[in-house]
Amino acid sequence: MIDVYTAATPNGHKIHIMLEECGLPYRVHPINIGEGDQFKPEFLAISPNNKIPAIVDADGPDGKPISLFESGAILVYLASKAGKFLGDTDRQKFVTLQWLMFQMGGVGPMLGQAHHFRIYAPEKIEYAVNRYTNEAKRLYGVIDKQLSNNAYLAGDEYTIADIATFPWLRSWKNQGVELAEFPNVKRWFDELSERPAVKRGVEVLASAQKPLTDDKAREMLFGKAQYAKH
Template sequence: MAVETSERIELYGCMTPNVLKVMFMLGEVELAFRVNHVRIYRGENFADGFDGLHPFRKLPVLVDHDGPGGKPHRVFESGAILVYLAEKTGRLLGDDPIQRSGVMQWLMLQVSSVGPVFGHGTHFNRAAPEDSGYARRRFITQAIRLCELYDARLGEVRYLAGDDFSIADVATFPWLWRHPGMLGIDEADYPNLQRWVAEIGERPGLQRVHEAYRALVRVDRADLAAADPDLMDRFLGRGRWFRVE
């Protein structure tokens, strides 16, 4: 894990939608940042002291060396990082209390439902050692309900919180861009969602960070292909790492 601080913002990350959210935001608000690649498929998030960055040893984590009062400030949890950056820059959070409330509702729905449902759906679809039919079907069913909900919403409004692009779109795009297809959901059934994915995918903020994210993907895919099976069990919380019978 390389840590040099040439930029004033450091992002601890790896290839995952939750990290892409933060990179996308930094690209949108045009803040320079340095990525500290945490090699999760080599177990770097389990290293001594990593819980000082994130108490649950997860990514992303952001460290702003120009934080409030000019002091360094650390933020974990992708939703909290987006709100922090929106407040820091005065961008993408809504201009009045009603707009801001709308942005927060769609942001919270992503954090509490879209991420966990598509994340667990992908886990039970691809990573469960034996076919856990109940869990796989449950999470894919929830994912389909979410696709229906977002398709209906995006049939009424241009962006998730209404007329304006916001951190709710930034948070949701990395999850609804490819994960429905990865779960075998037919994206053509959701034309409004497809329209939004196509539009958000062209955002300048995403273009700005595209190469930096691709670099994480290249290294993590190679690490994943060579990963130690016991480390994968630890990472996924299974095998000898199960804590219950």
């Protein structure tokens, strides 16, 4: 059994979708990031960077429990455990990891900044809004070009690169993007949206999701609490 410490965010949804796709048994432990659950000692013990998601697998690679944080690392671990969605050859694996790193290093951080300055920032800073909105559009363009010649990000097969990227693109409106301007992305996005495991994955904890715009949530996510020594 895999214990998943998570919330209904793009990074959380990556892991929910992957577990549903693989059919691995799991239990969900909600982490209310607006209330500061991410700073509790028991969570920091498995996720020292105070970010969701994190997992504890009672049946680790050597038969002993293993805990992991960082959504990309968790995806690689689950793909290895299940023997799915990473590629069958070394070439396929490296191409998949390439696009997974693209999501981890570019899509997630840059679209996250677009969300912050467009939605959450207490003041609208035109330079920041423009910078990250333009970067979001640039990244969509990179993805659109890749998908113009490939069914999926890493080629002809659905992989953890797609699973990692899809949840971040669900909020395209908040990023200042018109999906219709990227037809290959839209084709891919619409296809993935209809996958049964994807539908189940994005519903995990969705009913418990609350807007992170009140004063306490802002403090937990963007204020002194985030930078205090825990």
